[in-house]
Amino acid sequence: MEAHTLSTGRRWTLPSLRTLEDVTETVAAPLMDRPPGRNWWIAMAVCAIGTGIGALAVGFSFVYGPGLWGNNTAVVWGFPIANYVWWIGIGNAGTLISSLLLLTRQKWRGSINRFAEAMTLFAVTMAGLFPILHLGRPMYFYWLAPYPNTMALWPQWRSALVWDFWAILSYLLFSVLFFYVGLVPDLATLRDRPGKRGWRRFYGLLAMGWQGSPAQWRAQERLHRTMAAVAVPLVCSVHSIVGLDFAASLMPGWTEAVFPPYFVVGALFSGFAMVVLIALVIRRAMRLEAMIVPAHFDAMARIILAAGIVMGASYAAEWFGALWGGEAADVRVVRYEFTGDYWPLYAAMLAGNVLAPQVFWVKRLRTSVPVLVGVAVAVLVGMWLERILILLNTLSIGYEPSFWRTYAPTLVDFLILGGTVAAFVMLLLVFARVLPVVSMHEMRKLVAEEGSHESTTFVGGPEERA
Amino acid sequence: MTALALACFEEEGPYLRARVRLVADGRRIVGEWLPYAAESLGDGAGRGGVRGAVIVVGLLGAIALFALEVWSAVWAYPFNSGGRPLFSWPAFLIAPVEVGALAGAIGGMAMLFRNAGLTRLHHHAFDIDEMLRASQGAFVLAIACDADDATAVLGAMAQAGATHSRLVAS
Numbered sequence: 001m002e003a004h005t006l007s008t009g010r011r012w013t014l015p016s017l018r019t020l021e022d023v024t025e026t027v028a029a030p031l032m033d034r035p036p037g038r039n040w041w042i043a044m045a046v047c048a049i050g051t052g053i054g055a056l057a058v059g060f061s062f063v064y065g066p067g068l069w070g071n072n073t074a075v076v077w078g079f080p081i082a083n084y085v086w087w088i089g090i091g092n093a094g095t096l097i098s099s100l101l102l103l104t105r106q107k108w109r110g111s112i113n114r115f116a117e118a119m120t121l122f123a124v125t126m127a128g129l130f131p132i133l134h135l136g137r138p139m140y141f142y143w144l145a146p147y148p149n150t151m152a153l154w155p156q157w158r159s160a161l162v163w164d165f166w167a168i169l170s171y172l173l174f175s176v177l178f179f180y181v182g183l184v185p186d187l188a189t190l191r192d193r194p195g196k197r198g199w200r201r202f203y204g205l206l207a208m209g210w211q212g213s214p215a216q217w218r219a220q221e222r223l224h225r226t227m228a229a230v231a232v233p234l235v236c237s238v239h240s241i242v243g244l245d246f247a248a249s250l251m252p253g254w255t256e257a258v259f260p261p262y263f264v265v266g267a268l269f270s271g272f273a274m275v276v277l278i279a280l281v282i283r284r285a286m287r288l289e290a291m292i293v294p295a296h297f298d299a300m301a302r303i304i305l306a307a308g309i310v311m312g313a314s315y316a317a318e319w320f321g322a323l324w325g326g327e328a329a330d331v332r333v334v335r336y337e338f339t340g341d342y343w344p345l346y347a348a349m350l351a352g353n354v355l356a357p358q359v360f361w362v363k364r365l366r367t368s369v370p371v372l373v374g375v376a377v378a379v380l381v382g383m384w385l386e387r388i389l390i391l392l393n394t395l396s397i398g399y400e401p402s403f404w405r406t407y408a409p410t411l412v413d414f415l416i417l418g419g420t421v422a423a424f425v426m427l428l429l430v431f432a433r434v435l436p437v438v439s440m441h442e443m444r445k446l447v448a449e450e451g452s453h454e455s456t457t458f459v460g461g462p463e464e465r466a
Numbered sequence: 467m468t469a470l471a472l473a474c475f476e477e478e479g480p481y482l483r484a485r486v487r488l489v490a491d492g493r494r495i496v497g498e499w500l501p502y503a504a505e506s507l508g509d510g511a512g513r514g515g516v517r518g519a520v521i522v523v524g525l526l527g528a529i530a531l532f533a534l535e536v537w538s539a540v541w542a543y544p545f546n547s548g549g550r551p552l553f554s555w556p557a558f559l560i561a562p563v564e565v566g567a568l569a570g571a572i573g574g575m576a577m578l579f580r581n582a583g584l585t586r587l588h589h590h591a592f593d594i595d596e597m598l599r600a601s602q603g604a605f606v607l608a609i610a611c612d613a614d615d616a617t618a619v620l621g622a623m624a625q626a627g628a629t630h631s632r633l634v635a636s
Contacts, residue, residue: 019476020501020603146534154538158547158557170564177571181578185502185601192598208584211591212600215513217503219581222516223574230520234567241560444603445502448478 010450012108013443014290018451020444023291024189027436027443030286032195036433039285047426054419057412058133066136068412074405075395079413080134082388083420085242086270087127088168089263089383093271094120095175096235098182099228107449108299110442111292115282115428116275117179118435122427123274124172126420131164133416160245167241174234178227181220184210185441236260239267246390252329253394256321262314266383269307269353273379276300276372278428282437291438294367301366304379308357315350329399337393341406345385346393352382469635470496471611471619472596473628474604478504480627481605487622488609497591497608499600519577520570527569528562535561596630604629 017023036044061068071078094116101109132141144165146155155162187207191200210216240260247259276297283292322330337346356378365371397404431437475481481500489495535558539545544552579585591597600606607628611619616633623631 154543157535163560166561170568189601192601209586212499216582221503223578441502
């Protein structure tokens with residue numbers, strides 16, 4: 001990545017963004033003025049094929065049942081629940097990142113929050129599919145909702161499955177509203193630009209008559225901040241509930257108070273890794289080098305490093321808790337993690353989640369594209385391995401030895417997982433062509449602030465500015 | 467008022483200078499449109515109530531779901547699940563927390579629509595060409611004036627740093 005000059009006094013934008021209209025032009029032009037390029041169509045075609053194959057695998061599963069999967073009488077959760085936890089973790093991170101950075105008034109938020117929030121919407125959508133698929137009779141998933149029915153049945157509110165239903169539903173809808181509140185002023189920008197009449201009408205309808213008057217800005221800002229304040233505990237509770245799916249079950253290795261916070265940090269961890277990957281692609285593909293600068297990657301790499309250390313401490317706490325408690329089944333699970341059937345996967349998980357982020361101690365590597373890509377992929381794979389191994393290491397050797405079974409996924413399992421990855425990327429590709437991937441109004445504010453700093457405040461060297 | 471003086475500014479500083487000066491001169495601001503939420507506006511602009519709506523509607527949503535849980539689990543469908551009490555309030559708190567946050571967001575959205583006057587797709591302000599430039603990156607100011615003193619108003623705007631100004635008969 002090219003060196004970002006600090007000699008202009010700017011930290012989060014490049015000097016090529018001179019005026020506020022430059023911001024509008026940089027973000028809106030790829031949407032309205034430039035048709036999608038060849039790479040976009042190729043990526044779209046690949047993702048469409050991947051999504052189609054995944055849908056086919058889901059269709060076969062509907063027809064022939066969960067017997068097509070690797071799930072067995074001991075490992076009853078398998079891929080579907082591991083995939084659910086992985087996707088919901090990534091999904092939790094977007095809104096968490098956006099709201100935390102908004103509440104702490106981090107100026108660099110404007111460059112990444114929009115696509116991080118979009119990532120949340122798409123990842124939670126993918127996550128929501130898996131519990132439904134895993135029901136076995138997915139056509140009855142709506143029984144989880146409380147409604148008057150002829151059988152006079154009501155949901156079992158003490159069930160973790162019902163908690164998941166409300167958590168996913170509420171979080172998805174909340175995230176849509178949070179995304180929309182931040183998007184309204186930018187929709188007005190697209191509405192007011194010259195362009196095709198149909199698209200301008202589309203943006204105009206979504207903009208709801210936004211004008212940009214002081215009263216509107218204040219109302220929008222107040223609601224955005226208030227929703228951010230609500231979003232932080234909401235996100236923590238959603239992923240805590242996912243942690244409780246395990247912690248509230250009476251299985252060795254799961255009944256631990258550390259699970260809810262451990263899951264929340266894991267969500268932030270995998271979410272930032274995904275945001276780094278998306279930022280690298282968007283920055284290059286949409287020519288946003290002036291808005292997504294090396295300082296952003298430096299900041300995100302530091303957070304990944306910190307989260308990696310917390311993950312390492314969480315694993316150590318699990319091992320210590322089991323060994324210190326002395327419960328035979330818990331100790332057996334820890335021993336099984338290191339010496340059992342899945343130990344290579346466990347070693348790979350530790351390498352991806354704990355060791356790989358340590359390279360970010362070196363400043364130069366925090367802005368190196370190959371290193372960022374390598375670590376982000378390692379973390380995403382490591383976190384997926386963590387999700388599947390939480391299931392396998394416990395369920396394969398639970399309390400009852402006659403129930404010990406190893407687990408082997410099938411091709412259908414992989415096709416369904418791959419299909420959701422393809423669908424997720426496809427949704428991101430569509431998003432990048434329809435909505436502004438960077439918050440234009442927040443970037444204008446940032447450019448105005450950094451621009452005024454540039455001309456009036458900084459008199460010292462780069463160190464002072466940083 | 468017989469005319470409207472319109473001006474566009476590229477930056478917040480000149481716009482604020484013009485605004486302060488014209489208000490001090492006793493001019494009436496008919497409209498102003500900004501490209502971002504400028505800090506200089508302070509918290510006074512616009513009506514409040516967004517936070518209150520989030521809290522009140524959020525609490526109502528949470529209480530409503532909790533009440534539904536208690537009624538359905540204790541009276542409508544008293545199912546004995548492993549000997550756990552019918553009124554398992556700790557487990558009942560989880561869904562209301564999530565739904566309360568969602569209900570609060572919906573309440574806040576409704577208040578945003580009310581306070582910001584949204585859903586008015588055909589407001590007369592859209593007839594002003596300059597107003598459309600605000601969403602692209604300009605600060606736009608509309609001042610009421612008479613034909614006699616229009617020159618003074620436009621002059622003050624230009625002096626403050628307006629990049630474009632014009633007079634519109636009203």
